[in-house]
Amino acid sequence: MYSIFLVDDEEMGLEMMRDYIRWEEMGIYVVGTASNGREALEKIEAFQPDIILTDVQMPIMNGIELAKKIHECYDHMQIMFLTGHDEFHYVKSALNVGAVGYLLKPLDLTEIESVIEKVKARCEEVQMKQRSMEAAKTKILKELSFEKNAEQAAELANNFNRLTRLPESNRYTMALFSIDPKEAEGEQQSLEECMSRLISYLDHFFKAKNIEVVFVPYKDGETGVFMEATQQPGYYAWEDLAVAIRSALDFTVTAAVGALAAELALVHNLYKQTRVILNERFYKGTGLIIHAVAISNQFDSEHMPPFERKEWFEAINQLDFEQAAQKLHQYFVGLATLRIKKKIICNWAIDLVDELLEQLHQSVPEGFKRAELYHSIYNALTLHEIEDLILGTAGDAVSMLGERLMDKNTKLVHKVRTVIEQNYDQPITINSLSDQVYLSPNYLRSIFKDKTGITIHDYLTRIRLDKAKELLADGSLKIQDIAQRVGYESTSYFISLFLKNLGVTPNEYRKNI
Known part of the structure; x- marks a missing residue:
């Protein structure tokens, strides 16, 4: 309409x-x-x-x-x-x-309808002309973004000025918007649909501020926004736009706002700067408006700082995932501050994961093929993603080690129970049991209680009293003999223990059999 x-x-x-x-x-x-x-x-x-x-x-x-x-x-x-x-x-x-x-x-209604039809036809002609002009402007600006030959760039600039009838002295600025890939992935919407929605939203934003812009598509999920330098929004207007985008769209967008103002023939410098600024997303994260000041006076480093690798692996082996995560996060904060190059960080991350998998004697972490994991690390959009990938593998390692330890402890507890069941009539102490399974008495107490829900002493008492109840059925056996047969030298202690646990004395129990 x-x-x-x-x-x-x-x-x-x-x-x-x-x-x-x-x-x-x-x-x-x-x-x-x-x-x-x-x-x-x-x-x-x-x-x-x-x-x-x-x-x-x-x-x-x-x-x-x-x-x-x-x-x-x-x-x-x-x-x-x-x-x-x-x-x-x-x-x-x-x-x-x-x-x-x-x-x-x-x-007259009939006259109105007749005139309106003619006017609508003119509107359609104007819109077609505008679309054609916008397409031509977009094409020229895209070519200028990559054209470094001065003569070719000057010719393209002249074509643009003839098309727009704007002064040759006009200077332009640029912002580069990129849909964060992982945010746009999903069954409900394609990258093209997301880009269409983003451009529509940006078009509305700039029109509301009476800023004439030209959208130029680059890589998939990226669009450049060109405007006259005199119309460029201020810092807080850009920040307001970032907040509005996060609220209005169900995917995140990162934008690089250039600080350069250049004539058309030098547009390639604008594109080059915004491309460098957008790379800052690796360190700062997604969903932000990144300004040129973010990269000023900064130098990339090629030297990884020392990492407390031994302590990190110890935390994992002790199943202390929180400690391992904290150490890794602190290290990654330092990497962002030092601006270590992405390739170097990726190589270091893969080396760390390799060592972790080797320690587990596991070629494939749960749910991941090693090659897929390496591919994910190299293609990570941000430093935080690499940290998450390492933590994911570390979490799998902690779970795997926990399961192995659980299996080992289950076997140990089974062995202790077997020893008790086979030797209940002999003197049994916590020290004698711990010697047989090569564990400290306190650790043995802990894992036995964890696996069975009762203490070793209570389990031994239960086994002995169950056997005593069987022997009480034989009327020829004296209480003193039964006590000794189930491992108690003191008859009085046996009777008091029987009464405490079963509520009756051995003789009373025998009478009720």
Whole structure:
């Protein structure tokens, strides 16, 4: 649909035009109204309508003056005049200032529909011309982004200036927007769909600020935004845009805002700078607006600082994942500060993962093939992603070691239980048991309680008393003999233990069998 702006100094006539003409049936919607030319000019600047229908005779600024000013500023807007029969001599003046049609008062619906169809056809022609011009501007700016030959660049710049009728001395700035790849991955939307939504949002943002921009596509998921240097938004406007994008879009975008201003022939310098700024995403993370100041006076280092590798592996072997994660994070903070080159960090990360897998005697970590892991590290968009990939492998290692330790402890506890069940009639102490499984008494107590839910002493007591209950069924055996057969030299201690655990004495238990 096309938008129309209505101007008439007669309030009733303005309301009638706005409310009673069936604009929507003609593919038109009313974007705003004004009662004189001056008011209309202010609102037209904000609303940017496709069509303007204005009365000729108005106070403050008449329709002819309004049309002249509109054509000075907006060559795409189509103007229609509204005039009475006694004002018909104004029609010639109206057509001289570029009016595409006129309507006579009182308005006739059939006449309105006829004129509107002609105006819509003109609007379509204008839009096609604009699209063609935008495509040509985009093509030239993209070629200029890579053209370093001075003569070729100058020729391209001349073509651009002839197309736009802008002064050759104009200087331009650039911002480079990139959809963060991992954020755009998903079944619901393609990278192309995300880019279309991003450009639509940016177009709305810049139009709201009356900034004319040209979008230039580069790599998949990237678009350059060119504008005249005098129109470039300030720092806080860019930051507001970053917040707005995070709120409006369901994927993240990182942008590099250049600080250079250059004539068209030197556009390749603008592109080169924003490309360098965008690479800062590796250190700073995604979803940000990165300014040129972020890379000023910074030097990349090729030397990795020392890493407490021994302590890190000890934390993993002790199943202390939090400690391992903390040590790694502190190290990566240092890497970002020193700005170690990505390739060097990737090689170091792969070497660390290799050593971890070798210590586990595991060629493939759970859920990952080694080659896929290496590929993910080399293709990581940010330093944080590499840290997460290492931590993911470390987490798998801790889980694997924990399972191995759990299996080992289960076997040890089973051995202790077997020793107790086979030797309950002999003197058994925690020291004698720990000697048989080569563990300290305290550690043996801990893992036995962890695996069985009871202490070794309670388990030994249970086994002995269960055997004593079996022996009590034999009436020929004395209580003293039964106590000795289940490992108790003191008969009184046996009786008190039996009473404490079963609630009756051995003799009372025997009577109830």
